[in-house]
Structure formats: structure tokens, C-alpha cells
Amino acid sequence: MWFLLMLVILLTNGMSAFGLKMIAGWALPETVKYPYLTVWYAGGLAGVALPMMLRGLKVGKTEILWGGLAGALSIGGQVAMAVALSSGIPGHVVFPIAIGGSIFVVALAGRLVFRERMNTPTALGVALGFAAVILLGAS
Amino acid sequence: MGLLFCFLGALSFGLLGSALKAAERRNANASGLVVSSYAWPALAMLVRTLLLKSGVHMPGKVFLIAVIFGTCAAVASWAFQVSIRMGKVTVGWLMMNLSAGVPVVVSIWMYRERLTSLKVVAFVLALVSVFFLFWGQVIEKRAIKEFPAKGS
Numbered sequence: 001m002w003f004l005l006m007l008v009i010l011l012t013n014g015m016s017a018f019g020l021k022m023i024a025g026w027a028l029p030e031t032v033k034y035p036y037l038t039v040w041y042a043g044g045l046a047g048v049a050l051p052m053m054l055r056g057l058k059v060g061k062t063e064i065l066w067g068g069l070a071g072a073l074s075i076g077g078q079v080a081m082a083v084a085l086s087s088g089i090p091g092h093v094v095f096p097i098a099i100g101g102s103i104f105v106v107a108l109a110g111r112l113v114f115r116e117r118m119n120t121p122t123a124l125g126v127a128l129g130f131a132a133v134i135l136l137g138a139s
Numbered sequence: 140m141g142l143l144f145c146f147l148g149a150l151s152f153g154l155l156g157s158a159l160k161a162a163e164r165r166n167a168n169a170s171g172l173v174v175s176s177y178a179w180p181a182l183a184m185l186v187r188t189l190l191l192k193s194g195v196h197m198p199g200k201v202f203l204i205a206v207i208f209g210t211c212a213a214v215a216s217w218a219f220q221v222s223i224r225m226g227k228v229t230v231g232w233l234m235m236n237l238s239a240g241v242p243v244v245v246s247i248w249m250y251r252e253r254l255t256s257l258k259v260v261a262f263v264l265a266l267v268s269v270f271f272l273f274w275g276q277v278i279e280k281r282a283i284k285e286f287p288a289k290g291s
Contacts, residue, residue, distance in 0.1 A: 103236060109156075129234075136237075
């Protein structure tokens with residue numbers, strides 16, 4: 001199950017941002033990205049909400065609070081990156097710092113807050129993956 | 140000043156991953172969490188769209204890809220949330236970020252973008268990394284089967 005989930009993450013999350021690139025290729029007005037993102041979020045919401053409703057699951061207080069926090073942190077990260085880019089820092093500096101830094105923060109929290117221990121292959125995999133993400137961001 | 144915002148972005152995204160793990164520890168339902176975390180930005184974007192001076196115009200093909208890729212993103216968020224119940228948050232988060240390599244490959248194929256040596260090194264590192272991460276998970280599963288108390 002875990003392996004399947006990792007493959008799903010790799011493929012679906014990877015492709016999720018590709019639409020903006022496709023739109024850029026169609027030479028549409030810059031403002032089209034706002035309705036695009038509205039439908040993008042709403043489509044994602046419906047894609048998970050429909051099967052959830054069919055299974056009779058409900059969104060509780062815990063989900064609303066933590067989901068709200070997650071949404072705020074996501075927007076906060078996007079805004080911070082946008083400000084950094086608009087202040088003249090090139091993308092090949094902004095993306096590796098923001099993405100690599102976020103992995104570092106999660107790894108730190110995983111070890112110190114959630115007490116997760118890694119075996120040697122996992123630690124090696126994380127180190128190599130960290131380097132790969134930095135290089136991808138820089139490229 | 141710009142660099143400070145780079146680090147603030149890193150902190151914000153890092154706290155996002157950690158908050159999702161904290162929610163999992165509080166038994167938050169994965170689907171409910173995704174619905175809630177998509178509802179707020181959807182609302183914010185809707186308001187931003189309605190405030191556009193040029194009015195709302197969206198070609199059908201843009202609508203279609205928005206639905207497809209938005210669903211992809213939500214499925215990825217759901218998969219991440221479920222995966223951190225059985226695996227490590229660091230590995231799940233790393234996988235979310237390694238997935239940035241997939242559109243790069245598609246761009247090279249679809250838009251004939253240049254395959255630079257930097258990208259080649261990144262892809263090789265990513266592949267070796269995924270191999271080690273999967274290997275680490277196999278070892279952990281075996282250890283849990285042999286010594287159930289070790290599974291944490």
C-alpha cells in the first residue's frame with residue numbers, strides 16, 4: 001500500500017502544476033490564471049469530497065481547524081516565494097532554498113517532534129533526494 | 140530582504156508538512172483534511188477572480204485542464220496524508236517534492252526542452268534516492284513483522 005501511495009504522489013503531485021505551463025504555451029491573458037486556480041482548487045475539492053460523501057464521511061472540527069492552518073501555511077509559502085522572486089532574487093536561488101528548506105524543517109520536526117527514526121537506506125535516500133530536489137529547483 | 144522571504148517560504152512550507160503530520164497524530168480524517176485545506180484557497184481564489192477588472196473569461200480547454208490537474212493535486216494530498224499514517228513524514232514530503240521531476244520530464248518530451256547535465260544528475264540522484272527510500276521501507280516492514288514493538 002505504501003509503495004503504491006508513493007507512486008501516486010510522484011505522478012499526481014508532479015503533474016498537478018503542469019497546467020500553468022500549458023496555459024503559458026497557449027498565450028492567453030495573464031489574468032486567466034485566477035479563474036484557472038479557482039477551478040483547480042474547486043476541482044480538487046470535488047474530486048475528494050464526492051467519494052467522501054458517498055462513503056458517508058463528514059468533515060469535523062479537527063479537519064476544519066488543521067485544514068485551515070494547512071491552507072494558510074500553503075498560501076503563506078506561495079506569497080513569500082512570490083515576494084522573493086519579485087524582489088529580484090532569481091528562481092534558481094528561490095526554489096532550491098524554499099523547497100530544500102521545507103524538507104529540512106519537516107525532517108527536523110519528524111525527528112524532534114514526532115520521534116521518527118530512520119534506518120540507513122532511508123537516511124541515504126533522504127540525503128540523495130534532498131540533493132536531487134535542490135538540483136531540480138536550480139535547473 | 141528577498142533572501143529573508145526565501146527562508147520564510149521554506150519555513151512556511153516546512154510547517155505545512157509538519158502541521159499535516161500533527162493532524163494525522165490527532166486522527167484527522169485524510170479526506171476531510173484535504174477538503175478543508177482546498178476549500179479555503181478555492182474561496183480566496185474565487186474572490187480574487189470576481190475582483191478582476193477584465194471580467195471572468197475562461198476558455199473550455201482551460202477549465203478542463205484545471206479540473207484534471209486540480210484533481211491530481213488533491214489525490215496527491217490525500218495519498219500523502221494516508222501515507223504518513225504508515226510511513227515517515229520526511230519521506231512522504233520528500234516524495235511530494237521529488238515529484239517536481241515528473242513535469243520536467245514531460246516538458247522535455249512535449250516541448251522539446253533541453254536536457255541539461257544538471258537535470259541528468261538530478262534525475263539520477265532522484266532515481267537512486269527512490270530506490271533507497273523503498274529499500275528502507277522494506278527493511279522497516281520486515282523489522283516490524285519480527286519485532287512489532289519497534290514500529291513507530
